[in-house]
Amino acid sequence: MTKEEFIEKLSDLLDTEIDENTSLEELEEWDSLAMLGLLSIYDELQVEIDIDEMDDFKNVNDLLKKANLA
Amino acid sequence: MKTIFTKGKIKAVVTTVGENEILIDDEMEKFGYDEKSLKRLKKSAKLHSRYIAKEGICTSDLCVNSAEYLFNNYDIKREDIDGLIFVTQSPDYKMPSTAIIMQDRLKLPITTIAFDVNLGCSGFVYGLYMAHSFINSGAKNILVALGDVNRYFCGEEDKIITPLMGDAGSVVLISNEENKSYFSLYSDGSGYEHLIVPAGGCRNSLNENTNKATLREDGGIRSDENLYMNGREIFNFAIKRVPLLIEEILDFSNTDKENIDYFLLHQANAYILQNIQRKLGVTPDKVPSKSVEIYGNQNSASISGIINGFLNEEVQNQKLEIVCAGFGIGLSWGGFKTTIENIFAPKILKGVSND
Numbered sequence: 001m002t003k004e005e006f007i008e009k010l011s012d013l014l015d016t017e018i019d020e021n022t023s024l025e026e027l028e029e030w031d032s033l034a035m036l037g038l039l040s041i042y043d044e045l046q047v048e049i050d051i052d053e054m055d056d057f058k059n060v061n062d063l064l065k066k067a068n069l070a
Numbered sequence: 071m072k073t074i075f076t077k078g079k080i081k082a083v084v085t086t087v088g089e090n091e092i093l094i095d096d097e098m099e100k101f102g103y104d105e106k107s108l109k110r111l112k113k114s115a116k117l118h119s120r121y122i123a124k125e126g127i128c129t130s131d132l133c134v135n136s137a138e139y140l141f142n143n144y145d146i147k148r149e150d151i152d153g154l155i156f157v158t159q160s161p162d163y164k165m166p167s168t169a170i171i172m173q174d175r176l177k178l179p180i181t182t183i184a185f186d187v188n189l190g191c192s193g194f195v196y197g198l199y200m201a202h203s204f205i206n207s208g209a210k211n212i213l214v215a216l217g218d219v220n221r222y223f224c225g226e227e228d229k230i231i232t233p234l235m236g237d238a239g240s241v242v243l244i245s246n247e248e249n250k251s252y253f254s255l256y257s258d259g260s261g262y263e264h265l266i267v268p269a270g271g272c273r274n275s276l277n278e279n280t281n282k283a284t285l286r287e288d289g290g291i292r293s294d295e296n297l298y299m300n301g302r303e304i305f306n307f308a309i310k311r312v313p314l315l316i317e318e319i320l321d322f323s324n325t326d327k328e329n330i331d332y333f334l335l336h337q338a339n340a341y342i343l344q345n346i347q348r349k350l351g352v353t354p355d356k357v358p359s360k361s362v363e364i365y366g367n368q369n370s371a372s373i374s375g376i377i378n379g380f381l382n383e384e385v386q387n388q389k390l391e392i393v394c395a396g397f398g399i400g401l402s403w404g405g406f407k408t409t410i411e412n413i414f415a416p417k418i419l420k421g422v423s424n425d
Contacts, residue, residue, distance in 0.1 A: 013110075013114060014110075015106060015109060015110050015113070029106075029110070031289075032230070032288060032289075032301050032302065033107075033110060033111065033114060033115065035302060036114075036115075036301060036302070036305055036341050037114055037341070039302070039305060039306070039309075040341055040344070040345055043309060043345050043348075043349070044348065051302045051303065051306050054302065
């Protein structure tokens, strides 16, 4: 999966336009449903994630870093 | 714990769901969804509808309805039932065991072993494990009744958990016939707080505050007498544990996954099912997932719910190799591999018959 594909998938999940600089804290759609969807994307990428890490993500770039796509 | 049973065959499965179909679109106002969040729920979590029992109907009523249908339409006599195991989290009373009351309602002989088992989403597997244990100890026929009516523990306005849940009561008949089944069961109480009704037991008795519903941190409105779920933890638990469990059962039973016709998994939610299916490396048609979209999460009756809801033609007319897996509250999980052939499995029944 490329960086662009990751962002497109996440954007589809959140049902809103995002880019790598989008702040998660200011994103109304960043809720438990989005987090479940994100876990699913990481699982697809075979990226191990401790769920408590989710609370530390500040922006989309943090998500890309975790996916080794930054 | 891993066990091989050499006797015990699933002969019949009957499921009754609540009679009221509720569409997620109709619950928008009740749960305070806006258009966008509703769209996301429908698209991502695939929420569509659920079936709810009418006021006053208990889980035992749904199960008795299923059992009466079985006795009236299948060649099994009431006097030939040796045991009735009722797996539920919504019994008629705190005491006594509802299974004993059901023994009388169903006119089963007083020689029937009858007791309740307090388990949720792993309950189908645990119930069938116990039935197989009795069969392998000499019992002829064991009836396992399963299910829940969720209004007894889900907060009416809790948008986190209530829209996922559906009401159902199944019965599964296990008879004493040669058949190999491979079971594997697990428990991990370290995660008990992730799916819990905090009040109402000895640890936290009911008082004037426990039934006060308030807005919680996760956005759900519930009281301490309602079910709380930490969705992220449960999701993580399911996608980590269940594929390993299934791989273990396949290995243990010396079976290739290609030779399994269906993986019947507890219908928790669409995300969990998709992830497990992908991790197993099997095609989506081998992991039915429509039940949770149409009927809702039916707890211990969700695996039987798939059989009556979506596979009744296949199971009645074919010999199938199946793997079943249940997982959830406890935390508790387990699965088994078995062979089923021409079982009695009518289409799902909606509502309790007044006949």
